[in-house]
Amino acid sequence: MDALFNILISRANYWVYIVLMMIGLYGIIAKKNLVKKIIGMNILQTAVILFYISIGAKKNATIPIIEHGHDTAHSAATATLYINPLPHVLMLTAIVVAVATLGVALTLVIKIHQQYHTLEENEILEKIREK
Amino acid sequence: MIWQIEIVILIIVIILAIGALSVKDLLGAAILFGAYSFMMCLLWAIMGAVDVAFTEASVGAGVSTVLFVAAVFRTSRRTED
Amino acid sequence: MKIGGLILVVILGSVLIYGSLEFPPWGDPVSPASSHLSPYYIETSVEDTSVPNLVTAVLADYRGYDTMFETIVIFTAGIGCIFLLRIFRKEETGTRLYRHIATGITLRIEKGGKFPETSAAFERIDSVWVPHDLIVKTTCRLIVPFIQIFGLYVIAHGHHSPGGGFQGGVILGAAMILYAVAFNLRSAIQRMGERLTVMLSTLGVFIYAGTGVLCMLLGFNYLDYSALASLLGVDPVTAHSHGILIVEIGVGIAVMAVMVTLYYNLASAGKHDEGL
Numbered sequence: 001m002d003a004l005f006n007i008l009i010s011r012a013n014y015w016v017y018i019v020l021m022m023i024g025l026y027g028i029i030a031k032k033n034l035v036k037k038i039i040g041m042n043i044l045q046t047a048v049i050l051f052y053i054s055i056g057a058k059k060n061a062t063i064p065i066i067e068h069g070h071d072t073a074h075s076a077a078t079a080t081l082y083i084n085p086l087p088h089v090l091m092l093t094a095i096v097v098a099v100a101t102l103g104v105a106l107t108l109v110i111k112i113h114q115q116y117h118t119l120e121e122n123e124i125l126e127k128i129r130e131k
Numbered sequence: 132m133i134w135q136i137e138i139v140i141l142i143i144v145i146i147l148a149i150g151a152l153s154v155k156d157l158l159g160a161a162i163l164f165g166a167y168s169f170m171m172c173l174l175w176a177i178m179g180a181v182d183v184a185f186t187e188a189s190v191g192a193g194v195s196t197v198l199f200v201a202a203v204f205r206t207s208r209r210t211e212d
Numbered sequence: 213m214k215i216g217g218l219i220l221v222v223i224l225g226s227v228l229i230y231g232s233l234e235f236p237p238w239g240d241p242v243s244p245a246s247s248h249l250s251p252y253y254i255e256t257s258v259e260d261t262s263v264p265n266l267v268t269a270v271l272a273d274y275r276g277y278d279t280m281f282e283t284i285v286i287f288t289a290g291i292g293c294i295f296l297l298r299i300f301r302k303e304e305t306g307t308r309l310y311r312h313i314a315t316g317i318t319l320r321i322e323k324g325g326k327f328p329e330t331s332a333a334f335e336r337i338d339s340v341w342v343p344h345d346l347i348v349k350t351t352c353r354l355i356v357p358f359i360q361i362f363g364l365y366v367i368a369h370g371h372h373s374p375g376g377g378f379q380g381g382v383i384l385g386a387a388m389i390l391y392a393v394a395f396n397l398r399s400a401i402q403r404m405g406e407r408l409t410v411m412l413s414t415l416g417v418f419i420y421a422g423t424g425v426l427c428m429l430l431g432f433n434y435l436d437y438s439a440l441a442s443l444l445g446v447d448p449v450t451a452h453s454h455g456i457l458i459v460e461i462g463v464g465i466a467v468m469a470v471m472v473t474l475y476y477n478l479a480s481a482g483k484h485d486e487g488l
Contacts, residue, residue: 014232016141020148022225027152030217033210035157036204039164043148046171046191053180058246059239063179064266065373066258080241084180085266086250089275091183092267093282096378096467099190100289101476103251106202107293110481113206120212181374182267185366189382194471197389201479201488 017054020047030122034112038105045098049091056084064088137177144170155210157203165196261452263371271376272456276435280420283463287417294410297482309341310334316344338396338486352394356450359387367464371453377463382462385471397480397487404485406476409469416466420459427455 022049027040064085109119116124147170151163168191176184236243253270263269271279310319310327312334318341319334321327327334367380392400424435433437437455438448446454480486 010237011232011235013137013238014235015142015229016145016299018225018228018232020145021228022221023145023148023152024142024225026217026221029220030214031152032212032213033157035199035206036152036160036210036212039160039199042164042195043151043167046168046187047185050171050174053175053178053183054238055243055245056180057178057239061179061241063181063374064183064254066254066264066266077252078401079246082254082266084246084250085270087245088180088183088267089270091180091188092271092378093278095183095186095190096282096286099195100286102195103198103235103470103478104292104296106198106478107296109202110205110478111296114481119206119210182265182376182379185374185379186382189379189386193386194382194389194475197386198391198474198478201475204488205478205481 014051017047019053020050023047030120034109034119034121038102038109041105042098042102045094049094052087052091052094056087058083133177137174140174140177141172144174155212157208157210158200161196161199161203164199165192168192168195260449262449262454263453263456265371265373265376266457268370268376268460269375272459273437273452276424276459278280278461279463280424280435283417283420283466284471287413287466290411290413290473293474293477294406298484299482307339309336309337309339311337311341311344313344336398340486348394352390355389356387359390360384363387363464363468367460368457370460371456377460378467379465380460382471384468384477387471388468389475392475392479393488397476398485400487401476401484404472406473409473410477413466413473414467415461416464416469419462419465423455423458423462 022042024040024042024044027043028037031037031040058080061081061083064082066082112124113119116127118124118127144167147163147167151167154160154163158190168187172184172192173186175187240246253274254266255268257269257274258264261269261273263273306323308321308327310321311317312319314333318337363380363383364385365380366375366383367377370376370380388404391403423437423440424451426443427436427439428434430439430442437452439451440455441448441451444451444454476484476487
């Protein structure tokens, strides 16, 4: 029981990130409005990015910008003083891709609204079946 | 990485995410999504990812909210879902 | 659909939570993610590239190929938005609204009515219009140059502080969007038209890809910035730093143009006549 409690406390924040991802996934699957689906997609994307950033965090370490003193010779920095910078790099690209897909998705929403005059998924399907 | 601040911001983030998906007014959902983006930016800044937090602050709480509001302005604003 | 979605989400969430029990504790300095590859980057990237910001150094130098394709992705998003949404034919003029600048009186010209195209005393306003607001317009006009200077600073100072090409480009684009929201869309399009934004986004991609081709023409690998040492007259380590700056400028220009393009097309639904 004690070991279980230990596991619960030390990994609880991973569970919160998973809960956030599942909220986003539920928004994509179960909401009928198209803009709500897009919001759910973005919540899922930012939750995944949060998960990756949390992997790179280190206790008692500082941000990944090497402090250079007043001398010009840069001494070798020890690796435990700085947070792992590699997940940050990958997640920067992920944010750029997220905003690009957001732009195209909103473009498609406007186009669909111009054609069918509604944004609810079931009404759009009915109008498609009627034609 | 002060864990008290992290817990508070995580709770706020979950409430904002559930709120952005449940309100029936799409403009309110866009603004709640902008607030959610900004809280995520704070969370990443606490975890030490300053570059990612800067990017999310400028993209999520800036441009992305404006694009959502522009799209809601051109389509309908109410939804029953 | 909602119940099915809920069940699926709960099952998937519990599978993921079960998988997360195997994770290392949070913030562990000897976790597998922080002990195999990243010590090399933390310790030797300053002597390889002389850029203290590790994220910019890895993003634009060690993983420069990825960043080039990321720039192409955002360029493609802008071009896709134009192709999907833009309406090019000039539609017949419907109801237009004009405001007399000196007194604030608004006129509505119905369909078929005539009004001179340009006139000094009248300005054209959107169909969803607000009364002339001096505070918003003056504040915006005062603050947009400072936002642009800050955006340029963020691009140029990406070596030593958090920032870089993408963040600065978004801030520059946001300054233009602020101008378009405070005034109307037509005056923003007069300042930065559609042709200019498309050309700027292609210019940004060309700067990035062109730097790589230039390095290849000088005999090195693609995007190996040591080739610029002979061109710029510095030693190879500083050439890496300058090469990173050049590609960040390219990324910033491309991102600014795409943000402005996305806003113009979304706010006016392709017609470029009136916006938010």
